[in-house]
Amino acid sequence: MTSRQIRLALRAYGVGGPGQHNLWKDPRVPKNASIDIDWYIAQAKAAEHALFDALFIVDSQFIDATYPPHYLNRLEPLTLLSAVATHTRHIGLVGTLSSTYNSPFNVARRFASLDHISHGRAGWNVVTSFDTGTSRNYGLDEHLDYATRYGRALEHVQVVRGLWDSYEDDAFPAAGDVFLDPSKLHALNHAGEHFRVDGPLNLSRSPQGQPVIFQAGVSEEGRNLAAHVAEGIYAPGGTLEATREYYADIKRRAAALGRDPDHVVIFLGAQPVVAGTDEEALRLSREIFEADNDFGRKLGQFGRAFGAHDFSQYDLDAPFPDVAHLAEKSGRTRGTEIIRRATSEGLTLRETVLAFTRYQPSPFTGAPDTVAATIAAWFEAGAFDGLNVGFRTHEDLSRFVADVVPLLQKQGLFRTGYEHDTLRGHLGLPIPANRWSVAS
Structure with a gap:
């Protein structure tokens, strides 16, 4: 077994995300998949059966009629993941929430709640909101500029993490006449450029200490935010050269800030296309493109x-x-x-x-052995720590799980069983020390 193993996350797009405007027409896809909790639970269970690290739910809060079908009618991420949590035991649950259009206290409480409901499997994908029209859904005349959005995001995460430390781990003796040791409860009393938050949060820490912080961004501001706070990163796909450059840059920035680069787990976005032969997979890939061309x-x-x-x-x-x-x-x-x-x-x-928008097949296209070999080669070349995979249909996911995952396991590149119960455990991340316990 190799000491370094591939991580796998599944992103679920229901009736079709970007580049999949006509997916809803596929008879294998339920027409209400994006709002059907049973569909999401089935996806999560399939990924958990395959020992995936996490289920990833994307989100945005602005649409017009040109947006992909999934964007037009979908469930709110944390509500969705709370339901999935009660039907799964191991897989991590990562939801997207905007730091621009949410308050830190609300975010801290909602994700801490998901972390308790799932027994330590929650993750927050921090976004600053891409769509400028979102501002008008929140009573603002215009979207914040890049510098303000990312400055706010950094402070937002810092406040949320502070609130997650409101209770020390032994704050509740619950013995005799003492339920709470008040010396173990701490107000945050934060006053910064963007937020004033007193605290404390009315929720204790979970088995993994704090939810895992994820981030996705390729701009200079996005990379800097990732280097400062991200423990998991969703990176865009691209050429091997481009993905290696991004990977090395993020790891270098994190190390320059005194962080352990191994504690920044980079997931590369991928949409594998698997078929019986390389030729058949390439033909299928082209057909998928033409369906939305x-x-x-x-x-x-x-x-x-x-x-x-x-x-x-x-x-x-x-x-x-x-x-x-x-x-x-x-x-x-x-x-x-x-x-x-x-x-x-x-x-x-x-x-x-x-x-x-030209045709550009996924590099992970081919027969199962071809796809597994390419994944292994990119992983060993330093292009990613894991893949954030998406599939058009449940059948496509099942084929990847049945035909590609076992080949990666055979090479010792992917787990053959869960060794941990928390998302941090899956990703090899440490439990954050409570700032108050350290201070004392």
Whole structure:
């Protein structure tokens, strides 16, 4: 057995996330999958049976009619995961919540509750909210700029962690006439740039001490936030070279801050396509792409990086329009890259959309032995610590579990049984010391 093993997380998109606008038409997909708790429980149980580390639930709080079907009608993450927790025993439960549009006390209480309900399997995916339209759902005229959002996110996480330490581990003797030792209860009394929070939180620590902090972001601000607070990271997919660069950069930043890089577990986003032969898998991959290869839909979604801007108002064969200012408070990293390429290559709007939505098969496409070998090669090349995998149908997940996972286990690259009961245990992360216990 190798000392370093691959982690696996499952992200569930119901009736179809980005690039899957027509998935709901597949007869194997329940038309209400995104709001059917039984569907999520089945996904979680299948992943747990395969010894996955975590179930990951993405979220956003703004839509218009162009958004993917799953985005249009889906359950709130922590409500969903609380239900899943009562039907599973081992798999981690990671939910997305925005630091921009939630208060620290509310976030701390909700995730601590999930952590207790699941007996130590909760994780918080910290996002600053990508969609600028979210602001108008919270009574604000405009979305916060990047610097403010990420400054707020860092302080938000620090406050939440402080609240999670409100009780020392032995605060409740519950003996004789003493239920609480009041010397073990601590108010936070935080006063910072973005938040004033007294505390304490009315909930004790769970078996894993604190929920695991996850983060996803590729901007400079996102990478810095990850280096400061993330224990798990959901990284975008890409070429082997690009993923290795991202992996090394995050680990280097964490080490520079005095953190153990091994305590920052990086999950690479992946959508494996597995079939009987490499040729069959490539054919299936192409069919999946063509099922959603609709230019009008692509044009509608293209505006998301620019604050849900409507690009249908422009001449498709004219130069890419000047919309740089719209990316500043929205998807700046992607928006900037779109503008850079369109400008440097002199692309029209039509050519730009096609260039950024062209067919690009997953590197993890092929027969089971091909997919397993590629996963192993990328892992050993330092591209990731784990994969955050997504599948179009339950059958696709089942095939990966039945045909690919055993090959990774045979190589000693994936567990053959759960050795821990908490998410921290699965990921090899330490239980955070309570700041008050350390201080005393």
